[in-house]
Amino acid sequence: MKTILLAWRYICFHRLKTILLVACVSLTIALPIAIYLLLNQFNRQIVARADATPVVIGAKGSRLDLTLSSLYLQNKCSETIEYGEVAYVKKTKYAAVVPLHLGFTAQSHPIVGTSFDYFEHRDLEFADGNVFRRLGDCVIGWRVAQKQQLSVGDRIKSDRTSELDITSNPPLYMRVTGILERQRTSDDEAIFVDLKTTWILDGIGHGHEDIVGSQDKLKVLNSQKENEPTIASPAVTGELEVTDANLNSFHFHGDTKEFPITAIVAFPPDQKSRDLLMGRYVATRPTLQIVEPTTVVRDLMALVFRAKKFFDANSIIISLATFLMLVMVIMLSLKLREREMETMYKIGCSRLTIVKLQVAELAIIGLASSFVIIVLVGMIWMSAGTIVQSLLISN
Amino acid sequence: MIEITQLKFDYPKSDFRLRIDGLTIQEGEKVAIVGPSGSGKTTLLNLIAGITATDSGKIKVGQFEVSKLDDSARRDFRSSQIGMVFQQFELIEYLSVLENILLPFLVNQSMQLSQDVKQRAESAARSMGLGDKLRRKSRRLSQGEQQRVAICRALVNEPKLILADEPTGNLDPKNKRLSLDLLFEYCDQHRATLVVVTHDTTVLDGFERTIDFETLVAMKDS
Known part of the structure; x- marks a missing residue:
């Protein structure tokens, strides 16, 4: 408990660093999972619609x-x-x-x-x-x-x-x-x-608007005399609305x-x-x-999933780069904290406890990242249908 | 309290060598060890505290023969018997004043952090004028206040021996005097032994004995 307390104090004191680390880890892991969920949902929806359209x-x-x-x-x-x-x-x-x-x-x-x-x-x-x-x-x-x-x-x-x-x-x-x-x-x-x-x-x-008998000079060009056709002005437009009254026109x-x-x-x-x-x-x-839409959509999705392989490879490389960056951050942090560790050792802390302290800090960051990942993935999972639907059908 | 005989210590891959034929410091004695920088004064304190293991010779502190203890036993000995004060104070920036004082109990699994210990730490802090700063982070304290926190940390386990490495090196004259007075007062009240390493000769008047490190050691350059 004492180790966790010390680790927690360190994490809280270096909030910004912790938030950056957690964001880095969470996004690196959550993003490919989110893409996977969305793509699967996309596949399900588009195939279902295609299946309903023979x-x-x-x-x-x-x-x-x-x-x-x-x-x-x-x-x-x-x-x-x-x-x-x-x-x-x-x-x-x-x-x-x-x-x-x-x-x-x-x-x-x-x-x-x-x-x-x-x-x-x-x-x-x-x-x-x-x-x-x-x-x-x-x-x-x-x-x-x-x-x-x-x-x-x-x-x-x-x-x-x-x-x-x-x-x-x-x-x-x-x-x-x-x-x-x-x-x-x-x-x-x-x-x-x-x-x-x-x-x-x-x-x-x-x-057509009925202008026979109309006195509107903007709409009728000639004076309407008996047995003469009515000449409409160009200002007379086609009907803009169908009503019971003009339906027959x-x-x-x-x-x-x-x-x-x-x-x-x-x-x-x-x-x-x-x-x-x-x-x-x-x-x-x-x-x-x-x-057959089913065939066309399956061909399309096969292409999308082939393209996804590039994204997967990219995700692996980004994950590796993030991991190496994390290692570097941790090593730099250890270097900066050498004196702190030395002081702890001098006043009676074992080397093992110092290692435990580091592990506890990493565990807290790991737990926080896991929490963020679960929340993010959960949100995506719950709203994947709506997101994909809006992507597919919104104007 | 401290008996050193035929002490030999060499740093690996270095030409530094420390040789002390004999040194005795009595219980309750306040001793200043003076000497130039780099002469080995800090090394001697590290050997007495068991931070560094001897190559040969004997170091006995009270009933503990430090030179025969293994690493784990030396650590327990250090935690329970010794209070250490450092020149740079070495406070942990992410801990509060109170947590810094309690640090020996927080980092040592064999020391129980009881309510009594907490009360003792708070009481020590108050007696040193830090009562209203217990929750404050150490880096928001003045130099004098930081050194007082470091002294509280050294005294919180009520040690029988206090080893102070240049405790006044970074302080103004007023705080130098105050810090040493606090250490002297504790030693008088608890009949504790105080060994202070310093090259500042202006602070020696309160000590019962001053040891010139250069005459103490048989240091040879290879």
């Missing part, structure tokens, strides 16, 4: 971009495919399909144009409200509701695609009809709308089959259907690609 069809290009777009709902694909492809897959009867149209945001949250089937296939439950009922309605993820303080009946405005381009489509106010329960996936961060709503954002569809130009979508998520009922669907696409659709 097959994805999209434009020819990067398999990884297509996979990540469909998993994390953030558009990374430069090319779109035609909506008619959905009907093609349905016709094969190899899989149930869910179209995805990405690329727009509202308050930086991704807007996902899709169908009701998305909620069914992802097993998404509603915390409040229900699915979108008409054009301009949206269902928001749990995080969107939290972050933007939204509840059912509120509105959220889409972001302009370009702040500098005045010819870009105006933002659209969307009505919140439902809030999803927390999923701890990218669905929490997303705003789900009907495909047609995203086509309005695309500028393919729009509504919204319409689309062109053939719906040719409208763009980002990807199709296909849910084949069995392996055979999956193989047949993939075979069909490889054989007959040269401009498209069909990918």
Whole structure:
């Protein structure tokens, strides 16, 4: 006890040195463990999401971009495919399909144009409200509701695609009809709308303000006489919000089959259907690609884990360097304390007790470091899911 | 109290040699050993205290024949029988005044740190004007106060022999006198023996005997 008291006094007196040593040791050990935990969690989450997304069809290009777009709902694909492809897959009867149209945001949250089937296939439950009922309605993820303080009946405005381009489509106010329960996936961060709503954002569809009979000179260029057409001013903009009153004025130009979508998520009922669907696409659709996210993600993670080996080697070298530095600090400390040790010896302290004193000091530093490591690793372990989730899905 | 006969000591790999044919110091005697620096005065104190082992000859302190004790026994002898005062005070900077005084009990596993010992240490500190500084770290004390702490530390185990190595070397005249008076007072009260090594001839008047180290030793340069 007397030895521990003396060691404790020394440690307390040299607080800064002790804190630096403890920080040095703790970080050297805790960092690789934290990276290991986070990487494992990352692997678990991304594989789980990939496993829940059996097959994805999209434009020819990067398999990884297509996979990540469909998993994390953030558009990374430069090319779109035609909506008619959905009907093609349905016709094969190899899989149930869910179209995805990405690329727009509202308050930086991704807007996902899709169908009701998305909620069914992802097993998404509603915390409040229900699915979108008409054009301009949206269902928001749990995080969107939290972050933007939204509840059912509120509105959220889409972001302009370009702040500098005045010819870009105006933002659209969307009505919140439902809030999803927390999923701890990218669905929490997303705003789900009907495909047609995203086509309005695309500028393919729009509504018109009724100016017939209007006396507003800013909106009507000619004096409205009987049997003469009304000439609208350029100041008349497209509708910014779909309401029950103007719903019927919204319409689309062109053939719906040719409208763009980002990807199709296909849910084949069995392996055979999956193989047949993939075979069909490889054989007959040269401009498209069909990918299995699980395979893509496993390839990606294999690459990440290969890269981790470099980090591991680096950690070993840093640990060794830290250990050597600690040895040097201890040796310098012993050198500086030679007279103190000599005094202790002269007044009756054994050499063994002096060694015990040094060991006790190191043990206290070791214990403090262990405590810090346990706390740090514990915190990382407990929040690894949230950290990885925010890394994967935050905007 | 101290009997030295035919003492021989050489430092390994050095041309220093110490030879003392005979020296006797009586119990309760206050002796000053004077001599130039480097003549071997500190070595003699280390030999008497058992810090350094003799090559040959006999050193007897009270009932202990120091020259025949092994390292462990010499350490116990030192802890229980001797109080040591050093020129540089040698206080431990990370300990408080009280803990510095109690240091012999803190570093020696065979000495029990009882409540009595603590009270004795506090009482000694108060008697030397350190009562209000017991919790203070030693480096926040003046030179005179530090030496008084060092003296308290030397006296806390109530030794029968006090060995002081240049105890006034770093002190102003007032504190020199005060420090020596404290040592003399203790020796008078406890009939303890005091051996002080010094090259400061201005402090010799309180001693009963002064030994000129150069006439005592048979020191030869090789």
